[in-house]
Amino acid sequence: MIRRVQLSLEQRLLRFLAREERDEQRSQRELRAQPVEARVLDGECIQGAAFRGERAGAFVFAVDDNGSKFRPGDPVLVGDGIDLDAGMPLVCGDFDAARGELRLERDPYQRDAEVPLLPGASYVIDRRPLGLQGRLREAVRAAFADPLLALVLAGDHEPQRDEPRHARAVQRLAAVGLNPAQVAAGAAAIATQSLALVQGPPGTGKTRLLAEVVAALCGAGCRIAVCAYTHRAVDNALLAIRRAAADLPIVKLASSSGDGRDELRAASVQVLDARRARLADKGVVVGGTCFQIAKLHESYRFHYAVFDEAGQLPIPHALPGMLRASRWLFFGDHHQLPPVVTTAGADPEAAASIFAHLHTRFGSHLLDTTYRMNAGVCEVVSRAFYGQRLRPAAAAAGRRMPFVPGGRLDEVLDPEHGVVWLRIDHDQPGSRSLEEAHAVADLVEDLVVRHGVPPAEVAVIAPFRAQVRLLRSAIQHKAIRGAEAVVVDTVERIQGQEREVVLVSLTAGDPHSGRVRGAFHLSTNRLNVALSRARTKAVLVASGAAFRALPHDPEGLRMASCCKELRDRLVCIDLSRLYAAH
């Protein structure tokens, strides 16, 4: 007998949340049961960190080889790596690759904890688990108890629009200089009686359109909630709204001090604690993560909930915000970064973003003109990731990076080719490649020193944090003036930014490891974001082996196949031939 349990979307979401919570707890528990070296190889531990002393309130450690995934702000434990209960709770600070120094700080929530570190002694630094999950399960249950929301989530809903409002919106948006696709998408958002989706590929003015739409609705007296997955995305949206409307009352909900608060205040954005906030009855914009919006008094409701970066927002995370409003506007792009999911093999429908979920049911308005990428970069990105529906704006199409011929890397940096593949064959397993790091450092040197590209206009991107560290170190060793302004980070950290030139280090050199683990480095969403940060030039630094991965799961295989197509279309320059010729 063949049995198949059919679960409703509500059940699938609840199951997904429970699995996420359980897997996060389990992976922490299992990680803490592993030997130190296994944790080091997972990037969850640093071994042999010698305590140098306390400096400016920070605890400084000498770390020769930092392959960890730790980021500033991550909670860590310092101890012998064996008795984790006796470890000292600290918070990760900055890592100075040139000096091989890692700074740890006191945990603001555990200021009384003793830190008896001995100068010169060697320590093991481990990740410390955080508390997880909020009220998402309640939000899922409440959402499916709401008749309209339940229909929308199931796709059994026919969105209607207010025609007179639509006509007025078209006039208003055209008057502020938006392009036809933006006007059509914005008017549809303003006129909808329930929901609208706007897909904004890189550089197409999605956040500006969001700001114009919010300004129009708020100007008409509506209460608007602006939600996103991260505070940073909320802040970006609120600042864009301020630029679009100088006199709108804007409130940011935040319960603790955070980055960017000064910038918000300078833009006359009021920062309030959600539980104590007293908000106006009409004509107000309230920004916050969905958790912050949910903390407002239960009687406070919005006319619209507007979601930015909705392609990264998991369905359950969108629901607290959706429950507070009766109309929902989603701005995002499901071809860029997806939500972060802990569970391996998670139910794809439940793990999708709210944007991807609703896009498959209701479609979306595509913003089709990029103001960022020149013709060469746009052509590659548009063909590989957007079915050739994306085109460059006239002002951007002909842009070229500065170029002074005569260098050994001219063939790679030739501005006539928007995106090139610098092939450097290696077999490195894992998440670090010194070969690629050296090649990228050479490219950065050439770009800055020979061609005069400002260091702040160069971004270096890698899929793995360990490779990011290696790249930073290789660039620092070049001693290029101003090189600290070069952005070196993972795709996740660089989304939303743009640079004149982007160098992408794919890192992976063992196609077989991708069969089992899935080819993370060949995620088309990540590659799309990485390449599309470039205005005029993108260089993909990769081993031929990186593209040969054949993941076992269908979605991984689809992405790997897409990357093979992309590879076949790129101009390929073999680094060994290039260096041999010089």
Next chain:
Amino acid sequence: MRRLVGTHVYSYVKCPRLAALDLHLPRSERRPPHPWEEFAARRGREFEAAYVQRLPVRVPVYPERDFEAGAAATLALLREGAPWIHQGVLASDDRLGLPDLLRKVPGASDLGDHHYEVVDVKTSGRARADQILQVVFYAELLAAVQGRLPTHGGLVLKDGREERFPIADFLAAQREVVEELRRLREDPELARPFLQAACASCHHDRRCLPELQRRDDLSLVQHMSHGARAILERLGCRTTAELAAFEPDGARARGNLDATLLRRLRRAAQARQRGAPVVEPRPRSPLDPAAIVHLLADPFADRVLAFGVLYPAREDGTFRWAPAPTAAAEWEVFRALVDALPARAALLHFGDALPRWCETHTFARDAEAAIEARFVDLGQRLRTAAVYPAPVFGLADLVRTALGRDPLRAGHPGAAAMWAAEPGGEARLQAKLEHDLRDLAALKAAILDVAAPAPGSPAASLPVTGAAGEAAC
């Protein structure tokens, strides 16, 4: 020149070496299938026959193994516009395809105002990459016959549901695989053997595994990857014996390999030389009180056949077991076994079969999910708690390598469905569960319950008996 067939694509995704040997060796060189493999294959054929029986299929008629005649007969049916064609033949100079089904769909082609797409019948629960690539392989052959590439392909899964996918999404991957197969057809030595989990069930195991042993191949070392092996070999380190003594100085001398990874590989090679696992220092993580829970399943029918419990989690613990007569009874059977245990006892299990099964039931029945919080995967703990003298993929490898016992002395777990269909099969299920549970308890005692050495002190090396170090070989 031997033609490439769909099975080669399927094999290549599993292991390039398998595809190379399939291309070059006659069938008689393969290990004959085990009885349970034949049992599974028979059920697959029966499933396909039952599925096809419901369709108005036409079957091309041609002399046995005369594939040119088969292709001509198939072309005639394609032109005729038969709604479904079963076991059609698609052939080119160097490729041959025998898709399960060809389905007529609207849309102009060289055949007229219709064309065909490929549908394969599988007995798996979800679509896999190798199955998709096989369908795309057939679709390309079909394109040559009908003058257009079908937009979609389909896989009928074991619950009768059809999963459709766009052919274009996978075309580049399929073409790369075909190119690789052509290279392997020219030179099979391009694909060298590499010890992996699938070797244990491969029909060429009797050829590859002795070859690996003879060469003292680096893939016989735990944690080895293809990339690391390639780098080490380029550095002149070609055997596990050489790796055990390999201590290069500096990044260049180690081929830029991660220093921690290399240290780990070297220790694994040393464990291989010693022929015994080495317990690693690790954080304290007590697992008592605990029970070990295990199950035997019938993957084809997607159901559990029997559960077993050992409490306390020691080799001399009390063994209890219960068969699940029907799928509907599984949950009650499991709960009855678990409810008899202390409420807070950790439930140790091996691999993800039990949590996956439990997860479906806790939601489908709205039962309390707290039971899942008690699960601890012994497999993951065991694999990381020690360095083993050979790669340890599954329970059988661990039992053989760390305990020196024959893990299959009570039979192969893949045979459970076959036993259940035989008279007296319950006794075999019971015996298999009990052996596995007591092996797991012995592994826990030998690897996890050993006091972890203090940092800096020499790691504990375990005495073993039997043929340790010969995992999967």
